[in-house]
Amino acid sequence: MERPLVNSTIIGLIALVFVVPLAMVISMACMSFGGSGPNGFSTEGYSEILSTLRLRELLVITTRALLVAATATCVAFLVSWSLFRVGSERFLLFFLTLMTLPFLANEAVRVFAWQHVLSEDGVFNALLSRVAGGDVRLFNATNNLNVLVVMVLNCIPFGVFISTASLKTVPAIYWKVSNDLNLSSTSMFLKIALPLSKVALYASFVVTFFIAFSLSSEVNFLGGASKISLRNLVLSLMSASKFQSIFALGALMTLLIVLFILAFRRVRSSQLLSMS
Amino acid sequence: MRLRRIILLLFLGLLTLPLASLFVLSFQNVDGATFKWYFSILENEKFVSALILTTLVSMAVGAATVVLSFVLSLSWYDRRQLSVVLVLILVVGLLPPDIFSLGLNKFAQAIGFRSSNLFFLITGLVAYTLPIGVLLFWARFYFIDRSIVIAARDIGMKGPSILAKVILPLSSATITACFLLSFLLAFNEYPRTFYLSGSATLLSEFLNGKLSSGADESIYAAGSSTILMSVIVIAGYVVVHQLYARRKAMQELQESAP
Numbered sequence: 001m002e003r004p005l006v007n008s009t010i011i012g013l014i015a016l017v018f019v020v021p022l023a024m025v026i027s028m029a030c031m032s033f034g035g036s037g038p039n040g041f042s043t044e045g046y047s048e049i050l051s052t053l054r055l056r057e058l059l060v061i062t063t064r065a066l067l068v069a070a071t072a073t074c075v076a077f078l079v080s081w082s083l084f085r086v087g088s089e090r091f092l093l094f095f096l097t098l099m100t101l102p103f104l105a106n107e108a109v110r111v112f113a114w115q116h117v118l119s120e121d122g123v124f125n126a127l128l129s130r131v132a133g134g135d136v137r138l139f140n141a142t143n144n145l146n147v148l149v150v151m152v153l154n155c156i157p158f159g160v161f162i163s164t165a166s167l168k169t170v171p172a173i174y175w176k177v178s179n180d181l182n183l184s185s186t187s188m189f190l191k192i193a194l195p196l197s198k199v200a201l202y203a204s205f206v207v208t209f210f211i212a213f214s215l216s217s218e219v220n221f222l223g224g225a226s227k228i229s230l231r232n233l234v235l236s237l238m239s240a241s242k243f244q245s246i247f248a249l250g251a252l253m254t255l256l257i258v259l260f261i262l263a264f265r266r267v268r269s270s271q272l273l274s275m276s
Numbered sequence: 277m278r279l280r281r282i283i284l285l286l287f288l289g290l291l292t293l294p295l296a297s298l299f300v301l302s303f304q305n306v307d308g309a310t311f312k313w314y315f316s317i318l319e320n321e322k323f324v325s326a327l328i329l330t331t332l333v334s335m336a337v338g339a340a341t342v343v344l345s346f347v348l349s350l351s352w353y354d355r356r357q358l359s360v361v362l363v364l365i366l367v368v369g370l371l372p373p374d375i376f377s378l379g380l381n382k383f384a385q386a387i388g389f390r391s392s393n394l395f396f397l398i399t400g401l402v403a404y405t406l407p408i409g410v411l412l413f414w415a416r417f418y419f420i421d422r423s424i425v426i427a428a429r430d431i432g433m434k435g436p437s438i439l440a441k442v443i444l445p446l447s448s449a450t451i452t453a454c455f456l457l458s459f460l461l462a463f464n465e466y467p468r469t470f471y472l473s474g475s476a477t478l479l480s481e482f483l484n485g486k487l488s489s490g491a492d493e494s495i496y497a498a499g500s501s502t503i504l505m506s507v508i509v510i511a512g513y514v515v516v517h518q519l520y521a522r523r524k525a526m527q528e529l530q531e532s533a534p
Contacts, residue, residue: 004354021379113294
């Protein structure tokens with residue numbers, strides 16, 4: 001059974017095509033660039049990216065991504081649990097299909113659309129003003145709330161897909177036994193769904209973190225005082241011809257992804273152990 | 277149960293409300309609700325040529341993704357290959373698009389091109405859609421009983437005929453889904469297009485430029501037309517999915533008949 005259906009050389013060749021840009025990123029991170037291109041070994045890229053100014057920018061991007069990932073993971077899991085409890089396959093298909101729509105829309109169009117809804121005279125502030133009975137301007141282009149809300153809402157679909165797939169693959173016997181024991185919905189959530197979805201929650205957090213880290217149109221369109229985003233950082237390094245710093249950042253992120261993969265294996269094996 | 281459904285529908289409304297509002301705005305002008313902005317944007321030559329080029333590029337990306345992700349997803353049946361492909365799709369999928377695209381751009385320059393071109397753009401877009409394609413196929417393979425492949429081997433079938441006679445027919449709906457999803461993702465992708473399109477202008481670049489400058493109101497129609505495209509493709513997929521499910525149910529009924 002474990003005999004491969006496809007030759008490993010073919011898989012290796014396809015992988016090579018996509019590994020080449022990665023290899024370029026990692027190797028060029030250690031080069032200095034002259035007028036015509038790279039010329040020699042240098043650690044300039046790393047020292048620039050680790051300078052106080054760049055570290056401050058990266059800290060803002062990372063903190064925002066962590067906040068977005070944590071919120072999106074929690075909300076997505078609750079949405080998946082509700083979907084799972086509703087139980088209807090038709091409703092699930094309808095919900096997941098419609099939920100993919102914003103995710104499949106053009107990034108600029110999607111954020112531009114949010115700009116209208118979250119503007120000072122937009123729907124959200126109008127609703128809040130009506131509820132609070134005054135002139136509420138909570139959502140505006142001068143704070144980071146618009147950026148955070150839209151980033152979270154953009155990341156939730158990824159978390160919902162991962163968590164729903166995880167809940168769907170929990171062996172049916174768990175739900176049958178919990179029904180036989182007359183467990184309440186909350187107990188089922190806390191004692192079965194949450195512990196058995198440890199891997200999904202971890203995967204959901206990691207995926208949404210990296211997506212949120214890369215999202216930049218939200219910052220450019222929806223404001224926030226600082227306008228700090230990954231794309232603006234990359235463009236500012238490009239305009240200063242500091243390509244090696246961009247690639248140094250890429251190399252560090254590749255390392256981070258590999259570390260997350262190794263940690264994922266640990267989480268997965270610990271969950272399998274606890275299940276057995 | 278009803279309350280849960282209502283909450284979920286409200287949440288869905290929240291996610292889709294901005295796109296719906298943009299769609300409504302695209303019909304509004306001083307003369308009332310008309311198609312004025314749509315006619316106006318269709319007269320814009322840059323928009324039309326960007327739309328045609330983007331459609332062609334996205335179709336190429338869709339086709340390449342189906343082939344490559346199908347081949348890579350066959351690693352499902354071999355533990356060692358599975359680990360390699362999993363690491364590959366995670367690294368390629370999670371690395372920020374700005375950095376990956378610049379790496380590809382530098383590679384193009386390193387092998388003698390002055391700047392990126394459509395070939396590198398398609399490669400960059402396939403790198404974006406490939407992880408999703410592979411995951412789609414793996415999700416399908418999860419539900420294909422492994423004993424079917426074992427039985428095929430036991431009756432003497434070789435790898436290629438197992439692929440052609442067992443795996444491919446069982447994956448036909450996934451192939452359609454993979455093509456449509458890759459098409460839409462490539463159609464609407466901005467960061468990779470921005471770094472890799474070279475001298476060509478694709479729709480997402482056109483839209484980003486226009487939306488950033490807020491030049492004229494016909495941009496509402498341009499934005500809405502991309503949403504409409506996504507809706508049509510998703511609706512098309514749902515119809516195909518339903519037809520496939522119905523055909524499968526009919527086949528099972530015929531097989532179980534005495």
